[in-house]
Amino acid sequence: MHFTGLLPVRPVAILSRTSLSLLAASAALVSLPARAVDPFAIKDIRIEGLQRTEAGTVFASLPFRVGDNYNDDKGAAALRALFATGLFKDVRIEVEGRVVVVVVQERAIIASVDFTGTHEFDRDTLIKALKDVGVGEGQPFDRALADRAEQELKRQYLTRSLYGAEVVTTITPIERNRVNVTFAVTEGGVARIDEIRITGNQAFSEGTLLGEMDLTTGGLMSWYTKSDRYSRVKLNADLETLRAFYLNRGYLEFNVESTQVAISADKQRITVTIQIKEGQRYTVTGVKLGGDYLGKDEEFKSLVSIEPGEPYRAEAVASTQKAFTDRFGLFGYAFARIEAIPQIDRNTGRVVVLLNADPGRRVYVRRINVSGNTRTRDEVVRREFRQFESAWYDGQRIKLSRDRVDRLGYFSEVDVETNEVPGALDQVDLTFTVKEKPTGSLMLGANFSSADKLSFSASVKQDNVFGSGNYLGVEFNTSKSNRTLVFSTVDPYFTNDGVSRAFDIYYRTSKPLNSQGESYELATPGVALRFGVPYSEYDTVFVGIGAESTRIKSASALPENYFRLRSTYGNSTSAVPLTLGWQRDGRDSALVPNAGRYQRVNLEWGIAGDTRYLKSNYQFQQYFPLTKKYTLGLNAEFGYGKGLFGREYPIFKNFYGGGLGTVRAFDQNSLGPVDVTGAYIGGNRRMNLNAEFYVPFPGVGNDRTLRIFGYADAGNVWREGESLRDSEANPIRVSAGIGLSWVSPVGPLKLSWGVPVRYARTDRIQRFQFQIGTAF
DSSP states (O other): OEEESSOSOGGGGGSOHHHHHHHHHHHHHHHTTTSOOOOEEOOEEEEEOOSSSOHHHHHHHOSOOTTSEEOHHHHHHHHHHHHHTTOEEEEEEEEETTEEEEEEEEOOEEEEEEEESOOSSOHHHHHHHHHTTTOOTTSBOOHHHHHHHHHHHHHHHHTTTOTTOEEEEEEEEETTTEEEEEEEEEOOOOOEEEEEEEESOOSSOHHHHHHHOSOOSOOTTHHHHOTTBOOHHHHHHHHHHHHHHHHTTTOTTOEEEEEEEEEOTTSOEEEEEEEEEOOOOOEEEEEEEEEOOTTOHHHHHTTOOOOTTSBOOHHHHHHHHHHHHHHHHHTTOTTOEEEEEEEEETTTTEEEEEEEEEOOOOOEEEEEEEESOSSSOHHHHHTTOOSOTTEEOOHHHHHHHHHHHHHTSSEEEEEEEEEEETTEEEEEEEEEEEEEOOOEEEEEEEEEETTTEEEEEEEEEESSGGGSOOEEEEEEEEOSSEEEEEEEEEETTSSTTOOEEEEEEEEEEEOOBBTTSOBOEEEEEEEEEEEEEESSSSOEEEEEEEEEEEEEEOOTTOOHHHHHHHHHHOSEEEEEEEEEEEEEEOOSOSSSOOSEEEEEEEEEEEEEESOOEEEEEEEEEEEEEOSSSOEEEEEEEEEEEEEOTTOOOOGGGOBOOOSTTSSTTBOTTOOSOBOTTSBBOOBSEEEEEEEEEEEEOTTOTTOSSEEEEEEEEEEEEEOTTOOTTTOSSSOOEEEEEEEEEEEETTEEEEEEEEEEEEOOTTOOBOOEEEEESOOO
16 A cells, blocks of 8 residues: 655646645645555665665654554655655655655756856856855755746846846756756846936035935946946945935935836836935034933033034034943943934924933953954964953953954954843853955066066965964065065064064165166175064054175176275175164055055164164155045155264165155156266155145046046255255255056056156156056
């Protein structure tokens, strides 16, 4: 006797897994009255039809075992359980005496997933998207899942404004009950925004509001920014931008009434209509504190950034709330709530902001957990913590701890979660969750600059060797004028107090150019040991010592000073430099800074060897965000060197000027004193003053990776005895021009074209200059 769990209709195979299970159970229950099985004790259970699935998987799903009593209810339950695994497209249970035979037909397994006609996405991106809906190599094949995969692919293309994309799925059976799945994609053309309309605006023009949005109707640089491609995510972000724009100008009751997106019949043009309601503009007449401020009302009042008499600004309110929350966190109140309640008077257009505080309860940190660091050692993360276990909760120290872990550069994500401890009202646990990222790099590259022409560079670097947090690197550069081979290692925690130790072995050569186009070469092998001592969370002092030898490889037209140096010390000159430095970087970005300040000081003192000298350099940078789109950058750099104990300042330690990084529009390293042989030998003093005004490249909107700038440079190099102001023979050089700054896929690119404003007749002028891989 037997009964079947499926009706003998083959089209059932195209139903979803859920439908199969319900149909099987229903069919079994319906057939039971006609083919009822008398209960019996199971003597044996046999499985038939398995090809890949382990028998244990089937046995684990069965609701009965050998020796149990078998009946119709248990048979139906077994069918439901086996179909629920998703591994089988057909299941039957047959009874032979006291033996239960489970006959299964496995679903096909996906052997491969392939794509044709895809250009907008790379294969890995699409593979990941399909895995999220259950379609991937090694997974059971289900036609319903394939349909879901088609819809997911179309959804991916919708995010790129390819509304006409079509997907056709081809299933190819192969041996051992496997299938190859191929998705043929016809991407079609990109649907571009043809028009954006904003209605209901009265206080601000439509052009002003459209200028705040990232979505545009296209322009000269739309191929780069893709700002004319519609995306719901981008539109939502723009709506929030509009909301913030109005709320920061006093329009408390601003609202987006509706958004309508219409697409043309050919799916190539999109029209976006945004209906807004501005409401009334409100002016702040006062700020009141309510709730519990721990008796420190005056202290909290000093944190208020809301200005009475000014229009209501949501940014100022949010900033004040955050400042209050952070201040409560300093006192151990991890769950303080600050509610801003605008008390508006529509008749007068005035508003009083009530800041109501509920500090909650004071807590201390019981335990700090670290998760996600599969490679980096726990101690590498924990030594960056400034919040400690069994100490009062301190929001500022927790934020600083998170920032320090993030600045390590070993993780792509760093999150901190605060969890209450069950049964303890005054305790919390912190969990730092990190996501590892590759910290090693192998770089092979070619650079081209107007000064050095074509040069090659390569490096092998590992910022986190064996998860220890140590740095190890080897790099070289084949520039025409400066060649370098460097081996470096850095231990950022040489001591438990955070003192770092760095060790360098290097070999550098330089070829300064003379006026006849001939060059001479200086070769400098050396070693250096330096330590970095943090004396605050943002400042580090560096101290080190090294040993180097400079050898003069003469060519024709060797400068007189080098000839005299070689006559005094021979072809090789030794030095033991002691270095001292300080650095603070407060810029918001190293590549495309918009705000902040950067400072560094370097001192080099030759304390032993053939030469005795002191070389110093100071650099200061400041960036001012004039508006959301415009930035002013200022840079100043001063260098000074002097010979000590009656010895001349070594000429191979001279400063050079001219070209990118100093005074543009003049040839690289061509400023300053000129030897009697016509060689540009530099000087012991240097000054550079630079100003750059950045504006977005036309058509790129708010994208800061591509900007144009106007610049003005001033500076020069002087030898010992020359006056910086009064020298008629060597005055300060001035230039001005325009340029392009682009964070390109191959590195930061900077191009400039300028004209000398103040120059000498003998100066070497180079109006167009560029370089890849350099910054301001």
